[in-house]
Amino acid sequence: MYDIIGDIHGQASMLKDLLKSMGYKVQKGVYKHESRKAVFLGDFINRGPEILETVRTVRAMVETGNALAILGNHELNAIIFELKDKAGKPLFKRLLKYRMPLTQTFKEFVHIPDEYKSHIKWMRTLPMFLELDGIRIVHACWDEQSIEIVRNNYTEGRLKKSVLKQISKNSNEVSKAFWQTCKGVDFKLPNDLLVYDETGQAHRRFRTKWWLNPKGMKFQDLSLESRFDLPAYTIPPEISGERIPYGEDEPIVFFGHYCLKNGDNIFTPNLCCLDSCVSRKGKLAAYRWSGEKKLIPENIVK
Known part of the structure; x- marks a missing residue:
């Protein structure tokens, strides 16, 4: 095994x-x-x-x-x-x-x-x-x-240069699929909300528990491995997504x-x-x- x-x-x-x-x-x-x-x-x-x-x-x-x-x-x-x-x-x-x-x-x-x-x-x-x-x-x-997009773009046993070009552009469904598969799902915070880590650096996004539906969750409960404190209140439905x-x-x-x-x-x-x-x-x-x-x-x- x-x-x-x-x-x-x-x-x-x-x-x-x-x-x-x-x-x-x-x-x-x-x-x-x-x-x-x-x-x-x-x-x-x-x-x-x-x-x-x-x-x-x-x-x-x-x-x-x-x-x-x-x-x-x-x-x-x-x-x-x-x-x-x-x-x-x-x-x-x-x-x-x-x-x-x-x-x-x-x-x-x-x-x-x-x-x-x-x-x-x-x-x-x-x-x-x-x-x-x-x-x-x-x-x-x-x-x-x-996963299906990644599967369809991994051909002949390798990542072709044409696919890598798409991944590098960060502005298409192929790029999104590859980076989501190896970097997860980030939550982008509203423009009027900044959070700071222990070094004082500001952050506008955080890693999420990708296996959960964020609707109705609190910011801090959705976060996965954040090195900074997040708000304890429920994510507004206008920005939570599903x-x-x-x-x-x-x-x-x-x-x-x-x-x-x-x-x-x-x-x-x-x-x-x-x-x-x-x-x-x-x-x-x-x-x-x-x-x-x-x-x-x-x-x-x-």
């Missing part, structure tokens, strides 16, 4: 310790298990001190059939950042906001650019989601409409992305977030799934 592993963000030592604790052993330089397969939820690059070793470890496991992996938003950003035109020049403006998260990754690969290019090419072959034996794997949000909630009879969804340093990883019997915030001194988390229809808290390993 499957061991689903959350966001690694360059913490190769944590990853290896976790794999060993679950019975994986190194054979010919690759971590393997006699009867189980690892599934990586994306975001294995950026932030941490061992990005190169993390990518090598994950890729080796995937290419030898000992693991599966999907793209996170950090990998998708890196892929788009590296797109070139026929003359070998960057296809898009390399804005600072896209470059900054990649700084640590660039630093580790500065002396081996050809290997970095190889990893980017490999990442383009990774899917945005998986459906495995009755469970669903996605980086941030499982929305049926978005979503189809993720049903309790739907398959289990494993996802990452939300940096849950505190609290439980299991939200409902069929929703589990495995990003335990390694980039903020948290622990790398995994769920050992063995065919159950409802999530079992004891199956989480950290």
Whole structure:
């Protein structure tokens, strides 16, 4: 069965310790298990001190059939950042906001650019989601409409440049579907409402519990992993919008992305977030799934 592993963000030592604790052993330089397969939820690059070793470890496991992996938003950003035109020049403006998260990754690969290019090419072959034996794997949000659009735009086993161009423009249904799948659903606050985090920085949007219908909810109850306090009053119906909630009879969804340093990883019997915030001194988390229809808290390993 499957061991689903959350966001690694360059913490190769944590990853290896976790794999060993679950019975994986190194054979010919690759971590393997006699009867189980690892599934990586994306975001294995950026932030941490061992990005190169993390990518090598994950890729080796995937290419030898000992693991599966999907793209996170950090990998998708890196892929788009590296797109070139026929003359070998960057296809898009390399804005600072896209470059900054990649700084640590660039630093580790500065002396081996050809290997970095190889990893980017490999990442383009990774899917945005998986459906495995009755469970669903996605980086941030499982929305049926978005999943269908993503499915239709992942062809010939890779993300084509024409699709990546659409994703980068951020102004079409393809772009919206891809970013929602790997970044979730943000709620945009009204223009006359600002919230501030602990550093004093103002925010106009926050991450939401995508599986809920926001209608009739309070701002703070809809929020997921916000680093700032939100109003305790009900969201006005004029701005709340509506979503189809993720049903309790739907398959289990494993996802990452939300940096849950505190609290439980299991939200409902069929929703589990495995990003335990390694980039903020948290622990790398995994769920050992063995065919159950409802999530079992004891199956989480950290």
